[in-house]
Amino acid sequence: MQVALVGLGVMGKNLALNLIEKGLTLVAYDTNPDAGAELISQAQSLGIAERLHIVSDLGDMIKRLEAPRSILLLVPAGELVDKVCSDLVEAGVEKDDIIVDCGNSNYKDGIARKLKYQNKFEFATMGISGGAEGARHGPAMMASGSEGGWERIEPWFEKVAASYNGDSCFARVGQSASGHFVKMVHNGIEYALMQLIAEVYQLLRFGTKRSPEEVAAIFRSWSEGRLNSYLLAISAHILELKTEQDEALVDLIDNKVGAKGTGLWTAQNALELGIAVPSLVAAVQARHLTNTIDTHAAKEMTYQTKETDEINVDLDELKDAFYLASLLCYRQGLALIKGASRAHQWKVDLAKTLQTWRAGCIIRADYLDDIAEGVEFIDTLSNETKALRKVAGLAVSSGLAFPVLSATQNYIATLSTASNGHLVQAQRDYFGEHGIKTHQGETCHLTDLVDIDQKVR
Numbered sequence: 001m002q003v004a005l006v007g008l009g010v011m012g013k014n015l016a017l018n019l020i021e022k023g024l025t026l027v028a029y030d031t032n033p034d035a036g037a038e039l040i041s042q043a044q045s046l047g048i049a050e051r052l053h054i055v056s057d058l059g060d061m062i063k064r065l066e067a068p069r070s071i072l073l074l075v076p077a078g079e080l081v082d083k084v085c086s087d088l089v090e091a092g093v094e095k096d097d098i099i100v101d102c103g104n105s106n107y108k109d110g111i112a113r114k115l116k117y118q119n120k121f122e123f124a125t126m127g128i129s130g131g132a133e134g135a136r137h138g139p140a141m142m143a144s145g146s147e148g149g150w151e152r153i154e155p156w157f158e159k160v161a162a163s164y165n166g167d168s169c170f171a172r173v174g175q176s177a178s179g180h181f182v183k184m185v186h187n188g189i190e191y192a193l194m195q196l197i198a199e200v201y202q203l204l205r206f207g208t209k210r211s212p213e214e215v216a217a218i219f220r221s222w223s224e225g226r227l228n229s230y231l232l233a234i235s236a237h238i239l240e241l242k243t244e245q246d247e248a249l250v251d252l253i254d255n256k257v258g259a260k261g262t263g264l265w266t267a268q269n270a271l272e273l274g275i276a277v278p279s280l281v282a283a284v285q286a287r288h289l290t291n292t293i294d295t296h297a298a299k300e301m302t303y304q305t306k307e308t309d310e311i312n313v314d315l316d317e318l319k320d321a322f323y324l325a326s327l328l329c330y331r332q333g334l335a336l337i338k339g340a341s342r343a344h345q346w347k348v349d350l351a352k353t354l355q356t357w358r359a360g361c362i363i364r365a366d367y368l369d370d371i372a373e374g375v376e377f378i379d380t381l382s383n384e385t386k387a388l389r390k391v392a393g394l395a396v397s398s399g400l401a402f403p404v405l406s407a408t409q410n411y412i413a414t415l416s417t418a419s420n421g422h423l424v425q426a427q428r429d430y431f432g433e434h435g436i437k438t439h440q441g442e443t444c445h446l447t448d449l450v451d452i453d454q455k456v457r
């Protein structure tokens with residue numbers, strides 16, 4: 001089986017080696033000739049170069065491939081994807097060929113491109129996660145899109161993807177561009193988990209005055225139990241790293257955090273769909289807050305540094321709180337996927353989605369089985385629920401910032417304790433006559449229920 005790959009950067013070159021190793025013949029192209037030369041030399045040192053053909057233009061790529069062709073794109077998301085698609089059309093791509101956009105593209109672009117290219121070739125979408133290591137040895141692959149072309153390449157991707165207990169972490173999760181939506185939400189969860197781990201580190205380091213090494217040891221011990229996850233493991237490793245001068249590596253790194261957009265899109269889509277994902281939104285804004293100094297509103301957003309208080313935290317309670325908060329970040333993401341799937345009629349399969357996250361991806365974690373158990377399982381976690389309340393309260397009392405931890409406690413509390421929505425309903429009707437709904441389901445106005453002599457002016 002032959003496939004072609006356009007874009008040999010961090011993801012492309014590693015996926016290329018993975019594809020060839022699994023037995024595919026690869027025709028690869030990058031605008032940068034050095035990228036092709038580097039790939040050839042890596043393939044040679046692995047003894048697999050006979051199945052790799054680097055081409056210097058897309059016309060040559062098309063000629064080398066037997067029709068119907070399968071072409072993967074791993075170029076930066078945005079206009080470049082359209083540029084490569086148009087170049088491929090010019091180079092001779094045909095109607096039965098499939099082009100799979102494997103980058104972190106916006107799913108809305110994917111939907112538009114499916115329409116735009118429908119008479120030229122099959123446009124399909126697939127989100128890939130796992131960074132360089134995942135691409136090289138087995139990523140998570142969240143695919144979607146057209147039926148015809150996929151049938152040719154699907155059996156190969158099942159081998160190329162990571163596997164968990166013998167099951168592949170490749171899946172066509174749903175229709176249209178839902179693979180990119182699922183990958184986007186994967187990244188939204190990724191942002192929240194990264195920030196949550198950073199907050200637990202913050203609490204231990206600055207709230208309880210532990211060294212980065214001591215925090216790493218706590219993370220390592222947690223990783224030996226049900227909390228084992230890729231992001232916790234890399235965080236422990238990062239916190240252990242020291243310079244030649246015996247300084248913690250993290251102390252050399254600036255606090256401003258960048259982002260490429262998938263977290264922001266997750267938040268935007270959740271707000272547009274009316275699906276609450278406060279932990280995911282808080283993580284995006286936590287990154288924004290690290291960059292306030294570079295914003296136009298910098299002066300209005302810059303305050304003097306304040307002292308914070310030392311706190312005593314029970315490590316078992318912190319562990320339980322962190323476990324529950326992590327589960328809730330995934331549950332929010334899954335609720336968003338489910339809501340979007342219903343709104344767009346994508347028929348996204350949540351079980352398949354979770355299967356793609358079992359291994360290879362950045363948010364893989366041993367507790368995915370617990371997440372799959374759903375809200376009913378979370379409701380049984382009474383010790384963890386108490387621990388999350390207590391730890392969130394303690395954390396806030398230190399004076400330090402815990403946006404995701406607090407948002408997550410507020411999320412579960414909002415959904416599982418007495419609501420205050422009745423007063424907000426009343427306020428809306430009081431000033432704007434927007435109507436209220438009573439416990440009996442009746443829609444009316446405040447004045448239908450009580451006499452109001454004179455309203456506040």
Ligand SMILES: NC(=O)C1=CN([C@@H]2O[C@H](COP(=O)(O)OP(=O)(O)OC[C@H]3O[C@@H](n4cnc5c(N)ncnc54)[C@H](OP(=O)(O)O)[C@@H]3O)[C@@H](O)[C@H]2O)C=CC1
Nearest residue numbers: 007008009010011012030031032074075076077103104131
């Ligand atoms: N890095 C990661 O961990 C992950 C990235 N992704 C997504 O995968 C995609 C690729 O990411 P990544 O590999 O990191 O990006 P890189 O920037 O490392 O690689 C992109 C490659 O595409 C090449 N390129 C640019 N324009 C063209 C063109 N017109 N034709 C052919 N090749 C071109 C670039 O060449 P040049 O350098 O000369 O511009 C570069 O080699 C992105 O959408 C990204 O968001 C998804 C999951 C994880």
Ligand SMILES: O=C(CO)[C@H](O)[C@H](O)COP(=O)(O)O
Nearest residue numbers: 104129130259260261262362
């Ligand atoms: O998709 C990824 C991992 O799953 C990429 O690493 C992505 O770039 C991470 O997002 P950001 O750059 O916004 O932090």
